[in-house]
Amino acid sequence: DAKTTQPTSMDCAEGRAANLPCNHSTISGNEYVYWYRQIHSQGPQYIIHGLKNNETNEMASLIITEDRKSSTLILPHATLRDTAVYYCIAFKKSSGDKLTFGTGTRLAVRP
């Protein structure tokens, strides 16, 4: 699976949009971009994933550049409960699939 690069930490104000970037310049054509987050002392939680097109669900939006070398996870109205470590993962859906986590971005939402 392709390696991803994320900033170590970020912060944003409560109620504002949080934009979390991820670089995956070596991603292959059949690798999806997945985002998970991990709130302290809990297991990772699935957020969203995409291949080429931008995606939106009730939790977040995922913007993938046309060349697929980078993406941005957008939390439109961050709350204190969004404080967590966010992981961007390039993931190939195959018979041997497994998620390879990096160290992620620690997002702090401040009041």
Added chain:
Amino acid sequence: DTGVSQNPRHKITKRGQNVTFRCDPISEHNRLYWYRQTLGQGPEFLTYFQNEAQLEKSRLLSDRFSAERPKGSFSTLEIQRTEQGDSAMYLCASSPLEGSGYTFGSGTRLTVV
């Protein structure tokens, strides 16, 4: 269905003792995964099952570690002769065969003293 359940949530054991953790996946999920997470790091893959078959094991899974999934339902992870370096959060996840994402449990935090 309450999601992926892991027991116990916390385990403190003395070095050299054996420990066993249990994972109950989401009932209709065929795949079950074990991960280990140490402080400040992302989860690391250990092993995974498709139904009852163990299909892949990481080289992180030393001979002291063994995982089973009898009848393709719950799974157990046993660590024999624990060492201080085994102290970590052990995470279980499950997914459907053609699934688009894993569902993780809350983990078992192991402390070896």
